[in-house]
Amino acid sequence: MNTLTHFASPQLPLLHRGKVRDSLRAPSGDRLIIVTDRLSAFDSVLETAIPHKGAVLNGLANFWFEKTAHIIPNHVIKLVDANAMLVKEAEPIKVEMIVRQYLTGSMWRGYQEGQRTFSGVTVPDGLTKNQPFPQAIVTPTTKEESDREITPENLVSEGWVTKELYDQMAVKSQMLFAVGSQLLAEKGIILVDTKYEFGLLNGKLILIDEMHTPDSSRFWAAEDYARNPETAEQMDKEYVRQWLIANKKDGKYLRALTPEVAQEASRRYLDIYQRIVGQALPTAETEAADAPHTGRQDARARLLANLVQAGMIKDAWVNIVMGSPADKEHCEKIRQQFEGYDVFTQLRVTSAHKNGEAIAGMAEIWNNSIEPGVIIAVAGLSNGLGGALAANVNVPVISCPPYKDYAELAMNLNSSVIMPSGTPNLTVVRPDNAAQGALRALNLPRLRERLNKDILATKAKLRAADEELRIL
Template sequence: MDCLTRFESPQLRKLHSGKVRESFRADERHRLILATDRISSFDKVLKTPVPAKGAVLNSLAAWWFEKTRDMCPNHFVKTVDPAISLVREADPIRLEIIVRAYLTGSAWRKYQKGERTVSGVSVPDGLTKNAPFPKPIVTPTTKEASDRPISAEEIVAEGWTTRELYEKMHALSLRLFEKGSAMLLERGIILVDTKYEFGLIDGELVLIDEIHTPDSSRFWLKDAYDKNPESVEQLDKEFVRNYLMEHKKGGDYPDTLPEDIVAETSRRYLELYQRITGSSLNYPQMDPAERVMKNLNREGFLKEGCVVIVMGSPSDIPHAEKMAERIKQYDIAVKMRVVSAHKNGEKIPVILQDVIQCHEPVSIIAVAGRSNGLGGALSANLPVPVINCPPFSDKTDYLVNIHSSLMMPSDTPALTVVDPKNAADAAVLCLNTPSLKQCFREKILQVKNQLDQANATLQEQQNV
């Protein structure tokens, strides 16, 4: 099964790329959050992705957001793709509110060393591994380069948020945990611990990020816990952490996973989704990047393809706008950039990277006259069609400078089209999508019919 490890498009402005999630601007008040199949552990992203992991994380979080909306407002709007959600833009509060119901993980390791407080919360003596606390405890941490435990008093003193907001976050987290625990227990699952994140939208406190997913929570099967509490196996990505700890060498964890561990991790994620929601994940067996493109296009966030017009000077903008207007008639996205091959050529690699990494069909129009190094530089380094369409002030300018666009270096297959409308049509046709080819077939047929009609009219006039 293919994996979705990244997604790039010149049509979407990327706002943030984290260990697992990437976010893009949708509009002024919304963003798209994509959960990739990347997996992280011990503050490091592994080189080996896990199939369907991102779709499980996103779809499961969306399911929980809907189930808990009545008790806590959240930023979720709708699912765009199994791995993508449209959410409202929020001002995040840089804290993770962790709720723990059992003594396990890092808390147990510290407890063994004699510590009896977790983030300022006291825990009793005499507890064993994986034992339940008398009641769930809240242990917040900061969201920094390296997260650190922090007490309620320190949160206020250090200015992370106000006391009033923290107390509200504290109370909501316990309520969410109580509801989640009850719902999961009905499905034979114990919610061991989890983390919640909050933000502000128009001054209202809302739940953001994710909720009760395998990446943010620990889960145990109740039957297994009842049989042997101290050795119960987790259903979340602790399976991967255990593998890494078992194969640690010289203080370093492995950065890749073997095929059997990847397959088992993917199976566990999918099984957990089905256990929690009661239904299988709707996950089409197709290339995930292709699926994402299709769904983003259906929802109106992406056009079918994109033409990037790269100009050598701001004075070329009117020339480029003529082509952009023509291209948009085909319902194709247009992005314009100003980069001089001679004066700020260091910017060219940025364009190269954007285009090489993108997933949708893309073509380039290079707008540069006189010494046209721009079209050559783009064509020599990009695996997409590049069309030179230089601007000319008059016929003399054309005669003197056309050759700089026609004479490209070897192994530089840039095309040159003089007329802006023809260049625009050529760039669109180079995208080579079925719908665009059909559009041009209809356009050609229309021209043929017009010519046939003109001939028929002339013949009638001549026979009179």
């Protein structure tokens, strides 16, 4: 399946990896949010991703942020890609504002057990499942390892927010819910309940995270609810939850979905998007149009192209890894060779013998990077670093050893050419050739075109020199 399950790039520092969203530091200092196709259910991220899910969530969040900007400012700067949003860096308020219009879900389960007060809000006896409240209620929770019901008074007394700030959040939440409910009602959808998250930007309250998406809200089809309120089916990932419940094995939920279930879940996400926005998800239509010719449109390739176009990353990277800070001068000689080729370069330090465990963390980024890359290992004497890197990464590794004399070089070359199986480390002695080898290994069309010009220019110089000598 064509899905975006993981985002990584050595060009963008990772800030947080959530169940669905990956947050990274953008070059501007703002935050880049990548909404993946991962799906979480029962506090676990499933092994099976849902095609188009990330684009649906990202697109819907952007749609609602635009629709409600008159109520409260939000953190959106721009949509960079169907799966990526550039946002302002705000100080998050660690309180989720849950707005409920119907007695359902966890609240109904508590109600059945005799609970009548929820986060300081008391509801009457005699209510039935999925019954609407006279007006929407706000039941805040804290954002901790496990969300906790809490009253507004305790939020203030425990120092989560000031009373003035909570009151402002409560008013804005009710206003947002009212706008969302009205617009969705026009589409034949009931907004059952949802959550809002807020932050402070320069001391002012703004809306952050997501809003009115299938992952943050509960939707019912109005026609389904009208037929039988108590059996109304959620228009979100509840379909997957029910399948997992029905297919437990040895009392445990499965971690993977069947292709049929994943496709049906995808269809439901796309249907929600189209019903709310009024048109099909653009990237889904593009993929369908391209499918007969290319088999699929790669979501990763599209995301990379859009990030490059937005100037947020280069289309390729080279990491020059040295075994000791003493090798920095040699590394800089290599790095200089990439000037003019518009490739991201980065210097790193790690020792195969002294802190080899650090390689695993680097490899996790390199192996999953959205853009192609090459590693150049710089280590003198025995080449343990090049071998350790080559054994742990899925990108080309080129060693370019520093050396004081031919004896040191011979030692390094000897260790390099007898690498064990599964450690495809290549060794180049000259810094300029190491860089040129890396550029060729990247195999990008634009670099190949540039290298063709370089080759022709070299040939022209040689011809000119030859002609000059013949004249003499």
